[in-house]
Amino acid sequence: MQKDNSPAQQDKNPTQEYNNLIPQQAGLIKELTWRGMIQDIMPGTEEHLAKGMTTGYIGFDPTADSLHIGSLVPILLLVHLQKAGHKPIALVGGATGMVGDPSGKSEERNLLSEDLLAHNLAGVKKQLEQYLDFDPSRPNAAEMANNYDWFREMSFLTFIRDIGKHITVNYMSAKDSVKKRLEGDNGMSFTEFTYQLVQGYDFYWLYTHKNCSLQMGGSDQWGNITTGTELIRRKSGGTAFAFTCPLITKADGGKFGKTEKGNIWLSAEKTPPFQFYQFWLNATDADAEKWIRIFTFLDQPTIETLITRHREQPEGRHLQKTLAREITSFVHGEEEYKKAVATTEKIFADQSAAAESLTEQDLESMEGVKIDYAAEKLAAGTDIVTFLAETGILPSKGEARKLVQGGGVSINRKKVDSLQLILDKGILLHGKYLMVQKGKRNFYLVRVI
RNA sequence: GGGUAGGUAGCCAAGUGGCCAACGGCAACAGACUGUAAAUCUGUCCUCUUCGGAGUUCGAUGGUUCGAAUCCAUCCCUGCCCA
Numbered sequence: 001m002q003k004d005n006s007p008a009q010q011d012k013n014p015t016q017e018y019n020n021l022i023p024q025q026a027g028l029i030k031e032l033t034w035r036g037m038i039q040d041i042m043p044g045t046e047e048h049l050a051k052g053m054t055t056g057y058i059g060f061d062p063t064a065d066s067l068h069i070g071s072l073v074p075i076l077l078l079v080h081l082q083k084a085g086h087k088p089i090a091l092v093g094g095a096t097g098m099v100g101d102p103s104g105k106s107e108e109r110n111l112l113s114e115d116l117l118a119h120n121l122a123g124v125k126k127q128l129e130q131y132l133d134f135d136p137s138r139p140n141a142a143e144m145a146n147n148y149d150w151f152r153e154m155s156f157l158t159f160i161r162d163i164g165k166h167i168t169v170n171y172m173s174a175k176d177s178v179k180k181r182l183e184g185d186n187g188m189s190f191t192e193f194t195y196q197l198v199q200g201y202d203f204y205w206l207y208t209h210k211n212c213s214l215q216m217g218g219s220d221q222w223g224n225i226t227t228g229t230e231l232i233r234r235k236s237g238g239t240a241f242a243f244t245c246p247l248i249t250k251a252d253g254g255k256f257g258k259t260e261k262g263n264i265w266l267s268a269e270k271t272p273p274f275q276f277y278q279f280w281l282n283a284t285d286a287d288a289e290k291w292i293r294i295f296t297f298l299d300q301p302t303i304e305t306l307i308t309r310h311r312e313q314p315e316g317r318h319l320q321k322t323l324a325r326e327i328t329s330f331v332h333g334e335e336e337y338k339k340a341v342a343t344t345e346k347i348f349a350d351q352s353a354a355a356e357s358l359t360e361q362d363l364e365s366m367e368g369v370k371i372d373y374a375a376e377k378l379a380a381g382t383d384i385v386t387f388l389a390e391t392g393i394l395p396s397k398g399e400a401r402k403l404v405q406g407g408g409v410s411i412n413r414k415k416v417d418s419l420q421l422i423l424d425k426g427i428l429l430h431g432k433y434l435m436v437q438k439g440k441r442n443f444y445l446v447r448v449i
Numbered sequence: 450g451g452g453u454a455g456g457u458a459g460c461c462a463a464g465u466g467g468c469c470a471a472c473g474g475c476a477a478c479a480g481a482c483u484g485u486a487a488a489u490c491u492g493u494c495c496u497c498u499u500c501g502g503a504g505u506u507c508g509a510u511g512g513u514u515c516g517a518a519u520c521c522a523u524c525c526c527u528g529c530c531c532a
């Protein structure tokens with residue numbers, strides 16, 4: 001158990017493994033197929049890719065100023081595309097973001113203000129830039145695009161004459177995302193109805209201006225994507241291709257990427273790497289088997305070996321550890337990954353050990369779980385409920401009280417069994433730390449300053 | 450514009466004068482069991498509480514009544530049908 005606990009030494013350097021796995025241009029579809037990353041695919045796509053370097057794109061909606069792990073799959077598709085020798089375009093939806101995608105939504109969306117949109121756009125763009133290779137000396141250098149650039153100057157009349165004329169309302173209404181809303185209880189505004197056309201035009205624009213003949217995306221985008229290929233066919237007689245990846249689900253049917261703390265974001269500010277790492281480490285066995293193929297670049301034999309090993313010895317959690325290692329170092333870099341592991345080991349490795357056995361260095365080096373608390377307050381003595389509420393560990397006194405009553409809070413690894421517990425200086429570790437545990441998996445290190 | 454069905458807690462959804470802080474389900478959180486897993490069982494799940502209660506809720510505003518989520522009026526919003 002202890003030996004296996006340090007995944008860092010368990011396998012080779014992850015980036016090395018990425019590199020020795022460069023499928024050929026034609027092999028992209030095969031590669032993605034065994035990974036379970038293909039849901040729908042347009043006939044002829046594989047043959048088209050085999051002909052040579054193809055430019056493909058995926059659109060990202062700026063609904064927040066950071067992408068979350070739901071966007072990770074599309075990002076990975078682009079990375080795979082580039083690894084296979086094709087050219088990826090990451091499109092940010094400056095224009096489509098203003099309209100709102102009805103796909104998968106049962107209700108009309110609220111429009112984002114323009115300021116917020118601009119802010120989000122900048123954040124999303126910055127993140128996307130991290131994951132692809134934009135080096136212009138590469139023949140298949142990645143590119144960034146913003147559909148606002150071509151929609152900004154377009155007039156409404158131009159849109160309905162030059163684009164709208166090519167697609168019938170019948171065609172648009174037949175799309176699942178539209179049909180559901182037409183049949184449902186909430187209706188659909190004209191704005192959202194036009195969304196697929198707006199997105200469809202993106203594809204057409206990229207097709208004519210950037211020679212982009214492939215669109216990818218989540219399977220919820222299939223309807224929007226095919227409107228694009230249809231538009232290309234009708235307006236310019238060309239042929240474009242597309243495939244989608246399945247939406248990531250959890251075995252228990254819950255929403256992927258959500259925890260009690262909310263969304264798991266890709267930005268370290270919104271989700272510290274430690275928590276990011278923990279999210280993957282906590283994957284259930286069933287999920288881990290699926291996810292490791294999708295979220296890592298490990299090759300098929302490696303993954304199969306891992307799965308076999310895991311089935312024989314599930315309590316070793318090799319699968320989760322490898323998954324968490326690969327994806328954390330991909331998103332946050334190896335340094336952050338190592339810190340996350342170090343913190344994890346200190347917190348979880350030997351839980352029966354007294355909190356006092358942790359050295360000051362151990363505590364200080366814990367990343368992603370620290371909270372500061374004013375020394376004066378503690379000097380006077382604070383009751384546990386107030387303390388939990390003031391540190392923000394629990395949102396209110398009421399909730400703090402309930403959780404303590406339910407036995408869900410520990411201080412310095414000792415369960416709090418009384419609401420009357422008064423915290424004062426005497427309880428601090430090394431004179432300045434307090435280890436607070438909420439539930440089994442949520443740790444906070446309160447540092448008194 | 451006319452007709453009609455609706456608007457209940459994070460979501461779905463009961464309730465149609467007092468027994469309603471509001472059945473039930475989902476989601477969520479915690480406890481037990483475990484492998485920081487799943488399944489299962491238990492508890493919590495509007496806010497505050499000295500755990501006795503207290504305060505604010507059922508689209509909005511007024512009204513009827515000892516008493517309203519439930520009745521009436523007006524308004525707002527949504528679906529569907531007709532024009």
